[in-house]
Amino acid sequence: MDPFSSDPVDITSLRGQALTKGGLLCNELRRRAWTKLLGINIYNIPSCSHLDHKDKNQTLIDVGVAYLKNY
Numbered sequence: 001m002d003p004f005s006s007d008p009v010d011i012t013s014l015r016g017q018a019l020t021k022g023g024l025l026c027n028e029l030r031r032r033a034w035t036k037l038l039g040i041n042i043y044n045i046p047s048c049s050h051l052d053h054k055d056k057n058q059t060l061i062d063v064g065v066a067y068l069k070n071y
Helices: 012-018 027-037 056-070
Strands: none
Touching: 012 027
């Protein structure tokens, strides 16, 4: 049975298929399955642009220097 044939997706069936010997056999199936198994809505992914990285400023400087070296 195809767990994706129902709406909503049959998570119990999908988990069972993932646990079988062959598991999720192809990349397309894994791509579709993992978002469902993790409860991720691919159409409503929150932005993380508000998160700052400790090396952000240095990275911006390095990119600018690399860009200027080409001109």
